[in-house]
Every structure is written in structure tokens, then in C-alpha cells.
Amino acid sequence: MTDMFRDKIDISLSVNGEPVEARVPAGQHLIDFLRLDQSLTGAHASCEHGVCGACTIRVDGQAVRGCLMLAAQADGADVWTIEGLTDRAEITDLQDAFVARNALQCGFCTPGMLVAAEDLLSRNSQPSREEIREHLSGNYCRCTGYEAIVDAVELVARSRAKGGTA
Numbered sequence: 001m002t003d004m005f006r007d008k009i010d011i012s013l014s015v016n017g018e019p020v021e022a023r024v025p026a027g028q029h030l031i032d033f034l035r036l037d038q039s040l041t042g043a044h045a046s047c048e049h050g051v052c053g054a055c056t057i058r059v060d061g062q063a064v065r066g067c068l069m070l071a072a073q074a075d076g077a078d079v080w081t082i083e084g085l086t087d088r089a090e091i092t093d094l095q096d097a098f099v100a101r102n103a104l105q106c107g108f109c110t111p112g113m114l115v116a117a118e119d120l121l122s123r124n125s126q127p128s129r130e131e132i133r134e135h136l137s138g139n140y141c142r143c144t145g146y147e148a149i150v151d152a153v154e155l156v157a158r159s160r161a162k163g164g165t166a
């Protein structure tokens with residue numbers, strides 16, 4: 001029987017386009033592996049119960065809660081964090097729009113919000129405001145209010161449709 005706290009598991013995965021091999025505790029959550037072992041602190045650990053969305057990252061093309069997935073489950077996966085998406089300029093227009101529309105204050109929710117927003121736009125290039133709200137409803141923002149966030153995502157959707165940047 002696996003001891004979640006003492007047993008170690010070897011994993012091999014890709015993180016932000018780079019191969020990573022590690023030996024992780026069987027019970028370690030992916031968000032903790034990324035933050036503590038890989039020094040990728042952009043995604044936050046807050047509720048750690050899958051409620052707030054602060055830990056949202058991309059795994060095999062899907063936005064997932066890093067606090068609900070074990071690092072061991074990411075063996076063989078293609079993992080992207082806000083750092084990697086930023087470095088390869090995939091979400092520059094979203095980041096610029098968040099700034100332009102004052103869609104962040106403390107910024108705590110912002111990395112998860114951006115990954116979730118990009119996830120939506122990758123599946124639905126022209127979402128309605130209602131669809132944007134629905135998609136981001138699992139990402140809590142305690143300071144900004146959602147109007148500005150929805151504005152920013154809508155702006156980027158329109159801009160991408162015209163082939164430009166926000």
C-alpha cells in the first residue's frame with residue numbers, strides 16, 4: 001500500500017517546454033511541486049480545495065487546478081505555468097488588456113485568471129460576456145470586481161478576431 005507521505009515516485013514531464021525529471025512524495029500536489037521544487041511561484045496556492053482557481057495551470061492543453069492534481073499524476077504530462085506562457089508571449093495581449101482595463105489590483109488571482117481566460121479563448125474565440133463570466137466563475141477575485149476582467153477578455157477576443165493585439 002502506498003504511504004502518501006513517505007513513499008517517493010519518479011516522474012518525468014515537460015514544464016514550460018523543458019524536460020524535468022524528479023522524485024516526488026506520492027502525496028505532493030502538483031502546485032506545490034511547481035512552486036516549491038521548480039521555483040515557479042506564479043500560480044498561487046490559496047484554498048487548496050479546488051474552489052478559488054488561484055492555482056490554475058495548463059496540463060496537456062487543459063486548464064486544471066494544480067491543488068487537485070498530484071505531481072505523480074503529471075508523469076508524462078505537458079505542463080505550462082503563467083511563467084512559460086508569458087515567456088513565449090502567448091498571452092501578452094491578455095496581460096496588456098488586464099492592465100489597460102484595470103482588471104487587477106493585488107494581482108493574487110491574476111495568473112490563474114489569465115490561464116483560465118486563455119483556455120476559454122482557445123476553445124471559443126468569440127465568447128459572449130455571459131460565457132466569459134461562466135468560464136471564469138471558478139476563479140475568485142477578491143478585489144477588482146469582474147466587470148473589468150470580463151471587459152479585458154472581451155477586448156482580446158475582439159482584437160484577435162481582427163487579427164491584431166488588444
Ligand code: FES
Pocket residue numbers: 044045046047048049050051052053054055056065066067068
Ligand atoms: S488553491 Fe487550487 S483552487 Fe484554490
Ligand code: FES
Pocket residue numbers: 103104105106107108109110140141142143144
Ligand atoms: S486582483 Fe486581488 S484577488 Fe483579484
